[in-house]
Amino acid sequence: MAEIKTGDFVIPGDFLATAEEFVPGDGAYEEDGKIYSSCTGVVLVDVQTKHISVFSRTLGPPALKRDDVVVGRVEDVRDQSASVYIGVLRGREDRELPLPNMGSIHVSQVHTGYVEDMRRQFKPGDIVRARVMNARRAPVQLLTAGDDLGVIVAACSRCHTLLEREDSKLRCSECGNVEFRKLADDYRQGAI
Numbered sequence: 001m002a003e004i005k006t007g008d009f010v011i012p013g014d015f016l017a018t019a020e021e022f023v024p025g026d027g028a029y030e031e032d033g034k035i036y037s038s039c040t041g042v043v044l045v046d047v048q049t050k051h052i053s054v055f056s057r058t059l060g061p062p063a064l065k066r067d068d069v070v071v072g073r074v075e076d077v078r079d080q081s082a083s084v085y086i087g088v089l090r091g092r093e094d095r096e097l098p099l100p101n102m103g104s105i106h107v108s109q110v111h112t113g114y115v116e117d118m119r120r121q122f123k124p125g126d127i128v129r130a131r132v133m134n135a136r137r138a139p140v141q142l143l144t145a146g147d148d149l150g151v152i153v154a155a156c157s158r159c160h161t162l163l164e165r166e167d168s169k170l171r172c173s174e175c176g177n178v179e180f181r182k183l184a185d186d187y188r189q190g191a192i
Helices: none
Strands: 015-018 027-029 034-037 041-046 053-057 071-078 081-089 102-106 127-134 138-144 148-152 163-164 169-173
Touching: 015 053, 027 053, 071 102, 102 127
Parallel strands: 102 138
Antiparallel strands: 015 034, 027 034, 041 053, 071 081, 071 127, 081 102, 127 138, 127 148, 163 169
8 A cells, every 4th residue: 555645636535544643634534543535635744743634626525523513313322322324514505424424422422411321312213413523533423412402303213203392301193102302402393
């Protein structure tokens, strides 16, 4: 494998370096200890700060950065985390995102307080609004601590009807099932 140097032209997915050597900068991401290009462009290797970046001359898909707000679908919920497929970046214009587009919400980032049961906060299929904590690693680290963040659309676990909000809980109008989630303050109000 040839060593990547400043000025090299790369495309998305090209291997740039190992995470032991460098930290991913703009236009780069880390996955399994390796750093890859997330866009087409020219490489900049900064040996002093140990950053490796890719700069594109064209306006391509947006790159996630800290404090960006994203909307995604919960794919899996485990004891300590929820996996989220990130669909769009919220902003002046909602934009689809390039790969990697998987995020993870750790149990410590769900609420400002203690969370005992992650499966009571999210269920697979929930649509969530989250803030990016760290976009330099895969999966992207997300948080939902905040009134405007959390589940914005959820379906009943039994019959898959959209759930209606009743104070801090959700109720199914079809089967009467009651469920709980980490809800955004504007749950099902159309503002995705």
